Amino acid sequence: MFPAVLFERLDDNKVKCNLCNHHCIIPLGKRGICGVRENQGGHLFSLVYGKIIAENVDPIEKKPLYHFLPGSLSYSIATVGCNLQCSFCQNYEISQYPRLFEGEIPGKRRSPEDIVQGAKITGCKSISYTYTEPTIFFEFALDTAKLAASQGLKNVFVSNGYMTKEAVDLIKSYLHGINVDLKSFRESFYQKICKAKLSPVLETLKYLKRCGIWVEITTLIIPGENDDPSELREMARFIKNELGAETPWHLSRFFPRFRMLDKPITPLETLQKAYYIGKEEGLYYIYIGNVPGNETEHTYCPKCQGLVIKREGFFIVENKLDADGACPFCGYRLEGVWR
Ligand code: SF4
Structure with a gap:
């Protein structure tokens, strides 16, 4: 057990956790x-510090982050657990493990030094805290991120965006990029399907952007749940108006998983419609994901429309940007983290 950050002690030995927007009051x-x-003796402890359930070397494109050191490798780790309970979770075996197996918390013992060392010897340029929600293993992520940053590595969260501003404040100096799932633009979706709320996610997104962290958004489009054109348009408008037209929007194809087995795979046509809605609303960079070989997996210059990064799935076939992200055809500096 490891002492938790961001909790308050209450009467009757209860504690209030302020790490994510559930703000759990825990007896x-x-x-x-x-x-x-867990509340032990009126103090809050993390049960997953250094208990790593997944540890892989991934292309950064798999996160997905398309404007963040393209073509680089990212050392990717997770513990079990999640603060959301999405019925379509693609990683439910680990994210919901404690719920599915009576509180059990498996994982291999690792220290922040082990993770940083692993990243360096495998030639990774960053560490990704991913697969499950990194907020719930925040203490380990924070210690690892500090060490990684001191040794020239970057840090990336793949997150549901449910962390509090206080949590962002603790890690913002060491966090260089984040992909946030914006799962829907309806409170009812978040409440019914994820057991959470939409509005804190929107607030956290705006705050991440204000803190200068590179943000990309992913929306898994589920037939009949969040594929209504008006909802997608509202989402695209939010991204453009509140986060900026330069914020990449990844539109991901849904495959039936976990407790959502009754929905079909997202038709390509639906993803294309969402793509055009985003374009109509003025977003510069929209990518259709989970559909290998489509022409929206490449990056085009928003000024001259030249093809500047060519991809095949998670792999870079050609990157024509210079070290500062400038387009070779017109000189426009594309937004992102390029070095
Ligand atoms: S991190 Fe966990 S304990 Fe803390 S508020 Fe969120 S769900 Fe509750």
Whole structure:
């Protein structure tokens, strides 16, 4: 057990966790909604510090982050647990593990030094805190991110965006990029399908942007749940008006998973419609994901429309940008983290 950050002590030995927007009030001996933070003796502890359930070397494009050191490798780690309970979760075996297996928390013992060392010897340029929600293993992510940054590595979260501003404040100096799932633009979707709320995600997104962290958005489009054109248009408008037209929007194809087995795979036509809605609203960079070989997996210059990064799935076939992200055809500096 590792002492948790961002909690308050309350009467009757209860604690209030302020790491994510559930703000769980946890009685003595109990855990928060994420299932990996426990009140022991009136103090909050992380049960997953250094208990790594997944550890892989991935292309950064897999996160997906398309404007962040393209073509580089990212050392990717996770613990079990999640603060959301999305019925379509693509990684439910690990994200929901404590819920599915009576609170059990498996994982291999690793230190921040082990992770940084692993990243360096495998030639990774960054560490990704991913697969499950990094907020719930925040203490380990923070210690690792500090060490990684001191050794010239970058840090990336792949997140549901449910962390609080206080959590962002703790890590913002070490966090260089984040991909946030914007799962829907309807409160009812978040409440029914994810057991969470939409509005804190929108606030956190705006705050991440204000903090100068590179942000990309992913929306998994589920037939009949969040594919209504008016909802997609509202989402695209939010991204443009609140986060900026330069914020990449990844439109991802849904495959039936976990408790959502009754929905079909997203038709390509739906993804294309969403793509054109985003374009009509003025977003510069829109990518259709989980559909290999489509022409929207490449990056085009928003000024001259020249093809500047050519991809095949998660792999870069050609990158014509210079070290500062400038287009070779017109000189426009594309937005992103390029070095
Ligand atoms: S991190 Fe876990 S314990 Fe803390 S508020 Fe979120 S769900 Fe509750």
